[in-house]
Amino acid sequence: MIYHDVVVVGAGGAGLRAAIAVNQKNVNVAVLTKVHPVRSHSGAAQGGINAAMGNNPRGGFDSVEKHAFDTIKGSDYLADQPAALKFTRAAPGVILELEHWGCPFSRMGDGRVAQRPFGGAGFPRTCYAADKTGHVILHTLYEQAVRFEHASERDNFKVYDEWMVTRLVIEEGKCRGVIAYHLATGKVEAIMAEAVIFATGGAGRVYLPTTNAVISTGLGLAIPYWAGVPVKDMEFVQFHPTTIYPTGILMTEGCRGEGGFLTNKDGERFLKNYSDSAKAMETAPRDIVARNMQREINEGRGIDGMYINLDIRHLGAEKIMERLPGIRDIAMNFVGVDPITQPIPVRPGQHYTMGGVDTDENGATCVEGFYAAGECACVSVHGANRLGGNSLLETLVFGKFAGEAAADYVLSKSALKKGEAALKQGLDAELEKFKKLTDSTGGEKAGTIRDELGRLMAEKVGIFRKEDELKEAWKQVKGLQKRFENVRVGYSGMKFNQALVMALEVEGNLAMAETIVYGATVRKESRGSHFRTDFPKRDDENFLRHSLVTWDAAEKKMKPTWKDVVLGLHEPKERKY
């Protein structure tokens, strides 16, 4: 049986940073990732990463406390405040570390890392590399992974690429390892580990349209959920205001940060007509901008009734070429629009999963030896709404903390290499599950269920939500789950069986959709990204708390609970920009 002290699942920002942290403590670590590390979704992040460095002349009075305040206010007070402060305190350090590792950040005239303004932030504190920030960060981290791999003893740091984890094995409250499917050979194997860190990213593909990669499905969250680890605050789903119409590809918030306008069919900058965005206009936080855009569209002031214009023409060709070159390429390649001369058609779309595996400030969960970090985790620092530029930061900060915590846990552990029987059992169960899918005589296709679910979620559990639609959504998700039992994977070879992969991902989507609909139904208030038209006000008395959902495998049903928010720095106030 393959054995590693620590197994990290996922090789985006969070997974790579976690693995490096484990290696820095001289603990043996393996990274399992279903795509090669540089193909991870972190590479798609465009706008930037936040840290109170005060490099920008207008950021001179910025501080980690102010960054924490903006994060807490942005979260609509659902963030755990000590965690938020720990998060922003660690920020400048991880940026400097990245710079030392060679990350090619854009620079200011004096040679320091450049910082730009971003929505919901009191100061320009978003470090960036043109509009390819995630790309350069991901590549820098992978470069360092190679460096650590070169430097460490044989197999002390190992990357298994295109190994898809499908099951987490927990025995007597302790994590024992994972079951993984090696795409290139078709082998399915049990991998034993003292500690497992999940860094599987967001679950954007539960929705359509989404800015997320094809691989960012609900499965990464569903695996720990099925193993009994609770997920938290799943109802909080961020919709990005500016995704390109119709494909859903993101137009970075940097477009607005750099001074872009949002206009309706009359060419009006309509954000001024809404009290929550009148002052900050285009730089108001995402949830507010997205809602007001959707209102314009719903009330017939969208262009062709479908979209809003993102106008950056006035920035001029030079600035567009220098600061937003990737945006221009996307607009030209995917919709044939040159933003230098034409406005870009945009509409809100799913963008970020605020909820996730319930963890503490070090990525630890209620299961001994099991950790989570990055978008798949919910610490929570983003609460009901994540600020732009805070999630790349989250991957690095909590990736690092989780890696360190997992390494310390392994170092302190005395009884090692346990759980072989449980892992073998898990492996058998998994093989049986795969066989059932490929041998099925049912007539359902995973792809059809995937698309129906995505549309259903966007329509009924989207930017605006209300009771009767949520009830309907619940019924329909249940119906889709029932239909999933008849899914047939029409190919039985095991080498790169992508149809099988898709079926597994869709099953994960269905599980996470259920938790999202559930959370959205019980949270009878509006907070951050969660907007109930039947309960349009925030209700701190009843809902200043996290919703938790635990899967009971024996009874095959979910068990909901609540958990208090940790305050301590700032009293909840109305959120206005």
Added chain:
Amino acid sequence: MANTAKFRIFRFDPEKDRDFRFQDYDVPLEPGMTVLNALFYIQDNLDQSACFRVSCRAGICGSCAMHIGGRYRLACETQASIAKDSRVTIRPLAHLPIIRDLVVDMAPFWAHYKKIQPYLQPGDPDPERERTQTPADRSKMDILIDCILCASCHASCPMTASDEAYLGPAALVKTNRFAVDSRDRALEQRLKIVGDEHGVFRCHTVFNCSLACPKEIDPAGSIANLKRLATTHFLCKPEVR
């Protein structure tokens, strides 16, 4: 059918098939449909055994480079309508072993990448703050850091076909990215790695790489720069910069 994209797709499973073959698929076109969408359509509806690599569907992850209609392209960035009037052939990246159908074994490509020590080597302990870099110095890396490691250049190069040890354009672009980074102090070491007959001097300036690159990086330009640096370096040691 008028509104149909017609593809001819390379099929081969080295463990099962004696030889490769091509299979035709007709996909109903939708506005804005990309070749990647079409492949998904095939996999969902026509043939569940179809396989290809994908992740971001936005031209940034480098997964989906393949030979489409006569040249290397990213499937996610290519409109399916190119296959509207006449059947378009899709093949996997060349010069890499085939795993199955459009999926190739990238291991040799990554091995070259790792060989060139693809990480910053500043040569001094990390300072407390950032190593400063002027915007002008930073801009020297501008295009080079756009590389998504899609291997289009590698697959298009006749030299990678004839010399398995040849580092190939992508690894050399990466080397150049560090060679021009004002913070890096390992130029000599880097030139030693790339300055032999399996490195920059294997390049016969065919320029296929520069034509193939979806990010317009001009790998041949990077190789030319490294050749120049290496030549100067080996002729008039020790100072190159």
